Amino acid sequence: MSDHRSGQADTTTVDGPHDIRQEAPLSNQLSALQRDEFVSGVRDTLPLLLGALPFGLIYGAIAATSGLSIAAAMAMSVFVFAGSSQFIAVGLVAAQTPVAIIVLTTLIVNLRHLLYSATLLPYLKDLPQRWRIPLAFWLTDETFAVAVHRFQRNDSSPCRHWYQLGSSIAMYLNWQLWCFLGLLLGNRIPDAQGWGLDVAMPVTFIGMIIPFVKTAPMAVCVLTAGAAALLTLALPYKLGIIVSAFAGIASGLTAQRMLRAKTRTTRR
Numbered sequence: 281m282s283d284h285r286s287g288q289a290d291t292t293t294v295d296g297p298h299d300i301r302q303e304a305p306l307s308n309q310l311s312a313l314q315r316d317e318f319v320s321g322v323r324d325t326l327p328l329l330l331g332a333l334p335f336g337l338i339y340g341a342i343a344a345t346s347g348l349s350i351a352a353a354m355a356m357s358v359f360v361f362a363g364s365s366q367f368i369a370v371g372l373v374a375a376q377t378p379v380a381i382i383v384l385t386t387l388i389v390n391l392r393h394l395l396y397s398a399t400l401l402p403y404l405k406d407l408p409q410r411w412r413i414p415l416a417f418w419l420t421d422e423t424f425a426v427a428v429h430r431f432q433r434n435d436s437s438p439c440r441h442w443y444q445l446g447s448s449i450a451m452y453l454n455w456q457l458w459c460f461l462g463l464l465l466g467n468r469i470p471d472a473q474g475w476g477l478d479v480a481m482p483v484t485f486i487g488m489i490i491p492f493v494k495t496a497p498m499a500v501c502v503l504t505a506g507a508a509a510l511l512t513l514a515l516p517y518k519l520g521i522i523v524s525a526f527a528g529i530a531s532g533l534t535a536q537r538m539l540r541a542k543t544r545t546t547r548r
Contacts, residue, residue, distance in 0.1 A: 310439070317439045321426065321446025328422040329454045331483070335363050336455055340462015342367070346374035350463050357459040361417070361452060365389050391522050395529075396424045400444075403431040407441055415441065418448030429491070497539060501532030 343353035348370065356366055365386035372382045396419055404412055427444040493499050505528025512520030 313437065314439045314442045317437065317442035318446035321430070321443040321448075322450045324426045324430075325422060325447040325450045327487075328426070329450065331422070332363070332451070332455050333458050335367075336458025337462040337465070339363065339366050339370070340459045341465065343370050343459075344463050346370050348373060353463055354456075354460060357456055360386070361420075361455065362386070362390055363455070388519060389521065392525055393419060395525055396421075399428060400424070400431065404441060404444075411441060415444055415448065418445075418452055420448070420451050423447040423451050425489075497532045497536040500535040501528045504528050504531035 339357070340353065343356075343366075344350070348356075353370070356369065360366055360369070368389060369382050369386055372385065397416060400419075404415065407415075423444060426447050430443045431440055489502060493502055505524045508524040508527040509520055512523045514520075515523065
């Protein structure tokens with residue numbers, strides 16, 4: 281009896297603490313890596329936060345004068361979280377447009393997110409749904425730009441999705457802040473759309489795109505998409521965004537194939 285109890289005591293005091301000591305450092309390292317990725321995502325998104333400032337304020341100002349209550353306007357910002365769609369939806373609501381038309385219009389405007397998701401899918405496909413669903417909801421143009429740049433780095437970090445989470449949370453809270461301030465100050469901002477503040481968004485996007493233009497096919501893609509955007513500016517429901525995106529993709533792929541064919545011919 282005494283030997284048996286002594287054996288149990290030895291096993292508990294040696295094996296138990298030994299396993300904990302092995303697992304604790306690994307857990308601490310993983311937590312530190314997750315925290316570092318999250319903070320890096322927030323840090324790299326900081327320069328892009330100012331681009332949302334004028335749009336958030338203008339949205340709040342327009343919503344405040346469109347007949348929507350502050351609660352309804354903020355609910356749209358919280359649950360829709362899409363600047364272009366919110367602008368369009370507020371205008372359609374003010375015009376008493378049927379709900380089906382509002383939903384269809386905002387759906388078309390946000391179709392570009394399908395392209396973003398398709399690009400990020402190879403990096404996120406192994407994540408569980410509890411990760412993929414919120415990351416999909418929080419995905420914005422700015423977060424896509426910094427996240428895809430991070431994912432394309434050739435490293436073996438298992439926590440790169442935490443980087444996207446950091447960027448997403450930063451953009452989400454930033455947008456809610458400026459929308460709320462716009463709603464509070466809406467009646468005090470006369471003709472907010474006429475201030476020219478919306479120039480900040482194109483400048484922000486240009487700054488996001490330039491680092492990716494490293495090859496001739498990419499340059500062809502960007503220039504074609506830009507030209508198509510100007511030519512299709514008058515299309516209804518912002519369809520020009522989708523047309524421009526596919527035009528850019530098609531031209532970029534064509535340029536890449538032509539370049540590869542030329543390279544093969546030269547080698548022969």
